[in-house]
Amino acid sequence: MSEQAGADEHLPSDVHAVRDALVEWYEADHRDYPWRRTDDPYEILVSEVMSQQTQLDRVVAAWEDFLERWPTVADLAAADRGDVVGFWTDHSLGYNNRAKYLHEAARQVVHERDGEWPRDPDGLSELMGVGPYTANAVASFAFDNGNAVVDTNVKRVLYRAFDVPDDDDAFEATARALLPEGRSRVWNNAVMELGGVACEKTPDCDGAQCPWREWCSAYQSGDFTAPDVPTQPAFEGSRRQFRGRVISVLNEYDELTLDELGPRIRVDYAPEGEHGREWLRGLLSDLADDELVAVTEADGRTVATLRR
Template identity: 70%
Template sequence: MSAHLPDDRDAVREALIAWYEDDHREFPWRRTDDPYRILVSEVMSQQTQLSRVEEAYADFLDRWPEVADLAAAERGEVVSFWSGHSLGYNNRAKYLHEAATQVVEGEVGPADRPPGGGETAEAGGEFPTDPDDLQELMGVGPYTANAVASFAFNNGDAVVDTNVKRVLHRAFGVPDDDAEFAEAAADLMPDGESRVWNNAIMELGGVACGKTPRCDEAGCPWREWCHAYQTGDFTAPDVPTQPSFEGSRRQFRGRVVRLLGEHDEMDLDTLGHRIRVDYTPHGEHGREWLRELLSDLAADGLVQIEERNDLTIARLR
């Protein structure tokens, strides 16, 4: 399959934007251009089901409504919140807290920018508006930086996630190659409209062009140009499946962090019995298994372990 983008790019763009603006999923982060709130939503959405994200997002902003509130919080509180809402990968909470501190302390963005400007500046610093500068924030990679630049400042490049890749591969025969996807996505995006365009094309992949396509049911606006719709060949690049959360190491890591957030410290066996019913000190899921779990959390900078009076003691950092 070789890429074949339509000659009439404007018609393709107008059709997609009109489809999106006529009807789309109403996520709360789509109703704001606050970079802090958008960053929170983007970090939460990484490999996490959106149904879990919506509730956690609202609770998080109730607790820390502004970037300065998050920067002033204890990191352990933020990590405990993350774990308690089953968001997984607790180091993302640590990075988000550090990013808030960077913004408030004015550690990111162009060195020659004038002080002040915008609501965030009142908190002591301001978010950078450029994808490259946004990557200076702890834990913010190219994708997240571009998403924040797009949705907060309308200043991003074309987003290329798994949904977008699926759409471009099926509709226009773009080969399964990251460089090819990036080039095609950039070619299609209208200048200066990254906010609406990136939202629209991701919505298309999430609603109409999922693993099981719903072309007619969702009223896909690209049917007249779509190679897959015309040929019936809806193959797409393989998308890694999210491992089951129930019974996973991620689940038990979350339980450890949540319990340590509720107690100053816990010894190994007390912690083990609290996080799983089949814990036995010398069993398959016993002390050795739990030590490995705690070592992983310690390596991520989330947990501190010490030996005291023949006991292994764990606490949040």
């Protein structure tokens, strides 16, 4: 059986009606995020990177602040990397290396491509830190030139609506079969909106006026089970939290020794304790591997500085 035939077996016979219903639902009313009102690839890339670990409602203020500070890709490329990483930490946007990669991607566009953005997923994937999902999202939303987006929300929708098995290849094939040719911008926005508004873990089919109710297997059966969704590890007390604190503190000082830095990032720091020098060395080693921090030995002391 071909991949296309395998996808078609899960879809209603009138695929055009399914597509039209979703697009009409989305265009009639949807969440008005500011990055949905632009086709600037720089602004869209910033929103996509920020959204990887942060809820969309929290991203709005950070996205607006970021673009106020660095309005264009050229502004970001010319920025001090330490300032970009510091912004990321101050706004609690998750892993700091995402800020480093975003800065480097801006430099690639400006210095290696004379300010010209790649326009398809393959080309965008060549930018630093831009994986397949982000590349496809930017190609879709900036250039209307993407493939079908398949994220956790989309998988949940396809699993419930069309009995697509919990298999990545099956999800990809069905998503591709549904995508209207040449309309990746509106389609990918619409299907992700459906998963984020109507078909969440606890669905709101009638309240959100889901446009697929007449075709949806879960709506007909009342069985709204869905594939397991990995949960984000708790941030409070995590290594991610303390890595962020290290960056924030070092952004204020030229350099600090271990015993100067430790008490500034956790109140229970004790040089020889469980959260002491060896624990702190581990954090700094991770940050050094990400090229965010430099660690040197001088006069028997370990000194940490923020790379800029």
